[in-house]
Amino acid sequence: MADTVGKTITCKAAVAWEAGKPLSIEDIEVLPPRAHEVRIQIKYTGVCHTDAYTLSGKDPEGAFPVVLGHEGAGIVESIGEGVTSVKVGDHVVALYTPECKECKFCKSGKTNLCGKIRATQGKGVMPDGTSRFKCKGQDLLHFMGTSTFSQYTVVADISVVAVQPEAPMDRTCLLGCGITTGYGAARNTANVEKGSNVAIFGAGCVGLSVVQGAVEQGAAKIIVVDVNPTKEEWAFKFGATDFVNPTKLPEGQTIVDKLIEMTDGGCDYTFDCTGNVGVMRAALEACHKGWGQSIVIGVAAAGQEISTRPFQLVTGRVWKGCAFGGVKGRSQLPNLVGDYLAGKLKVDEFITHRKNLTEINEAFDIMKQGDCIRAVLDCSK
Ligand SMILES: NC(=O)C1=CN([C@@H]2O[C@H](COP(=O)(O)OP(=O)(O)OC[C@H]3O[C@@H](n4cnc5c(N)ncnc54)[C@H](OP(=O)(O)O)[C@@H]3O)[C@@H](O)[C@H]2O)C=CC1
Ligand SMILES: N[C@@H](CCC(=O)N[C@@H](CSC=O)C(=O)NCC(=O)O)C(=O)O
Ligand SMILES: [Zn+2]
Ligand SMILES: [Zn+2]
Numbered sequence: 001m002a003d004t005v006g007k008t009i010t011c012k013a014a015v016a017w018e019a020g021k022p023l024s025i026e027d028i029e030v031l032p033p034r035a036h037e038v039r040i041q042i043k044y045t046g047v048c049h050t051d052a053y054t055l056s057g058k059d060p061e062g063a064f065p066v067v068l069g070h071e072g073a074g075i076v077e078s079i080g081e082g083v084t085s086v087k088v089g090d091h092v093v094a095l096y097t098p099e100c101k102e103c104k105f106c107k108s109g110k111t112n113l114c115g116k117i118r119a120t121q122g123k124g125v126m127p128d129g130t131s132r133f134k135c136k137g138q139d140l141l142h143f144m145g146t147s148t149f150s151q152y153t154v155v156a157d158i159s160v161v162a163v164q165p166e167a168p169m170d171r172t173c174l175l176g177c178g179i180t181t182g183y184g185a186a187r188n189t190a191n192v193e194k195g196s197n198v199a200i201f202g203a204g205c206v207g208l209s210v211v212q213g214a215v216e217q218g219a220a221k222i223i224v225v226d227v228n229p230t231k232e233e234w235a236f237k238f239g240a241t242d243f244v245n246p247t248k249l250p251e252g253q254t255i256v257d258k259l260i261e262m263t264d265g266g267c268d269y270t271f272d273c274t275g276n277v278g279v280m281r282a283a284l285e286a287c288h289k290g291w292g293q294s295i296v297i298g299v300a301a302a303g304q305e306i307s308t309r310p311f312q313l314v315t316g317r318v319w320k321g322c323a324f325g326g327v328k329g330r331s332q333l334p335n336l337v338g339d340y341l342a343g344k345l346k347v348d349e350f351i352t353h354r355k356n357l358t359e360i361n362e363a364f365d366i367m368k369q370g371d372c373i374r375a376v377l378d379c380s381k
Pocket of ligand 2: 059060062097299324
């Protein structure tokens with residue numbers, strides 16, 4: 001047993017002191033886990049656009065100072081009283097969508113959202129209302145129940161899942177958000193049918209993962225729509241059949257017109273993976289009359305709203321959305337890790353950049369450039 005058990009650990013973390021400012025590498029204190037909590041040594045974390053979104057100050061739930069990060073994998077260092085689902089030494093992935101298996105949501109069979117700790121998670125505190133992080137005598141907030149931009153973090157026991165130890169943690173971390181989100185959206189939320197026409201707006205980690213899910217489901221036409229021409233190659237690499245750049249259409253033709261023309265009347269399924277509300281509208285309106293479904297995945301900034309003519313819905317198009325791809329983390333994430341280990345799920349291909357935790361601001365800059373799909377941070381350095 002590690003000699004840190006029951007003690008406060010001092011380690012490096014990237015602290016967001018205020019919105020819109022670079023992160024600051026600090027020595028922070030991570031308190032021991034309380035009942036039904038788990039302290040994890042984070043080995044690797046991905047950097048997701050949602051971290052940048054909250055850091056920007058556009059997230060209505062964003063609060064500071066905070067330890068961001070929600071795409072992390074590591075090893076259980078210690079557990080609090082009553083924890084039975086993981087043990088010290090387990091290789092784990094942190095879950096921003098927890099799964100208590102007891103609440104109304106978890107028992108509904110209709111959603112992967114869990115209601116048990118959502119209120120405290122949204123306030124940046126542990127379920128008992130307090131923080132496990134301190135820096136310079138001040139409490140730091142938690143983020144999305146995970147806070148993976150730290151060498152150690154504390155999460156609720158329902159916010160963590162043990163996975164196969166043979167799976168490398170610099171890959172499993174990406175199953176903590178981006179890949180699972182897109183892949184799950186295609187497979188669970190849309191349940192794309194064999195032979196269907198699919199359009200995916202935005203070819204980042206999430207959109208390319210939708211492509212991967214649509215391929216797995218046997219979609220016939222998989223059209224990727226992206227304003228960035230470098231994404232064409234990426235789209236085909238993941239199995240898209242077509243690529244459209246909406247900025248390169250002939251004068252007078254909209255992306256909706258173009259997709260309707262390419263699919264004999266409209267797509268069976270569309271996905272927004274951009275977070276742009278104008279794109280969300282186009283994605284809905286590019287759906288086939290009578291049955292087309294549009295899935296909102298992108299996160300839009302505070303104050304943004306979606307709109308369309310109600311006639312679009314009256315005539316049978318369906319607008320829906322999902323978090324974490326509709327995946328129940330504790331029940332289903334080990335299956336995805338298994339698919340990865342069996343060579344059935346691409347993960348390595350998403351990693352375009354590697355940095356150390358101490359270089360995290362460079363990773364944020366890189367993420368905003370068009371050639372980054374995912375940057376993975378080594379938290380030991
Ligand atoms: N619901 C959920 O559970 C989750 C949601 N998200 C959200 O999903 C979204 C996508 O994340 P991620 O894949 O990491 O993001 P990326 O920024 O990597 O990918 C988005 C892509 O969309 C392109 N794009 C931007 N504007 C348009 C447009 N008008 N039309 C077509 N393409 C466009 C971007 O081009 P360019 O490179 O030029 O900017 C980029 O290639 C984000 O909003 C993120 O916050 C992420 C994870 C989970
Ligand atoms: N806090 C934001 C909403 C952010 C959001 O929608 N987060 C997604 C995951 S995005 C991951 O990269 C999510 O899980 N949503 C469900 C939830 O319960 O938060 C806001 O208030 O707009
Ligand atoms: Zn994310
Ligand atoms: Zn629950």
